[in-house]
Amino acid sequence: MSNVKVLPLLEPDVVAACCPPLNERPMSAEEAEVAAKMFKALGDPVRLRLFSAVASHEGGEACVCDISDVGVSQPTVSHHLKKLKEAGLLSSERRGTWVYYRVEPSVLAAMGALLAGPAKTV
Amino acid sequence: MSNVKVLPLLEPDVVAACCPPLNERPMSAEEAEVAAKMFKALGDPVRLRLFSAVASHEGGEACVCDISDVGVSQPTVSHHLKKLKEAGLLSSERRGTWVYYRVEPSVLAAMGALLAGPAKTV
DNA sequence: GCAAGCCATAGACAAACTTCGAAACACCAG
DNA sequence: CTGGTGTTTCGAAGTTTGTCTATGGCTTGC
Secondary structure: OOOOOOOOOOHHHHEEEEEOOOOOOOHHHHHHHHHHHHHHHOOOOHHHHHHHHHHHHHHHHEEHHOOOOOOOHHHHHHHHHHHHHOOOOOOEEEEEOOOEEEEHHHHHHHHHHHHHHHOOOO | OOOOOOOOOOOOHHHHHOOOOOOOOOOOHHHHHHHHHHHOOOOOHHHHHHHHHHHHHHHHEEEHHOOOOOOOOOOHHHHHHHHHHHHOOOEEEOOOEEEEEEOOOHHHHHHHHHHOOOOOOO
8 A cells, every 4th residue: 555655744635534523432543643643733832823824814825924923933934834734734835936825624624523523412 | 719820730711711713813822822732732642542532431531441541551641641631621530449531521612613713704 | 147035954952742660649348 | 457459650761842043945136
């Protein structure tokens, strides 16, 4: 099987399909491995702010120059954006001088469903 | 009660109120600090499995002995459960010989709302 | 071609994290 | 009180992570 990727990118497909609701049944080790990467990506305050800045921008995308004001150096911003991309949460596209980052809606939905879970008949 | 906490526990109140939807507006540094702790807590495969095991158990609570089968030593399980508790995601209660961990429903709902966000009219 | 601006990469270092075995603590049954 | 079981705490590797400075690559404008 060719599940050995040359790039450590989590693709939207994998992410969207990884996640049964948390309170549906105990997660398997493999599912937890995939899902934990997404949570870990959002587990840093700087990354969370960057992600929120992109997600709340017009059309769900933003130029790096628009969101670099989070209190850390520019290379650090770039480093965190790369991590978010590797986790499958963001995608980037160069458009002339600037690079635009965009959220992956399906990933957001998958994570939301993971947490919201089924009707909690407790 | 003293308003100065000796324990670094995040209380459900704080957690539930911390989170405007990610794509509503850019997160402030303080909001990101609180929310990132929760995401980081779920950003480890072992913790995610433990949390899922508790959440999917009868009534949303489980004894440690029921969920210790995640492939790491038992002290490590205890360590991770403590982390989840410090992040405000779980609460524990001793009931005779065993210790039961329970999910905080309001926290789950808050994180779900954070990710699901408002209607995405993109 | 050359300078300037935006973004990414490389290398380095301190801090935090995960994990373990050993020991300590808490509770129940005789 | 004593022994046994379940859980937490302690101290210590080894690894990962977050941040910086310095440098390189790419695109635009003159």
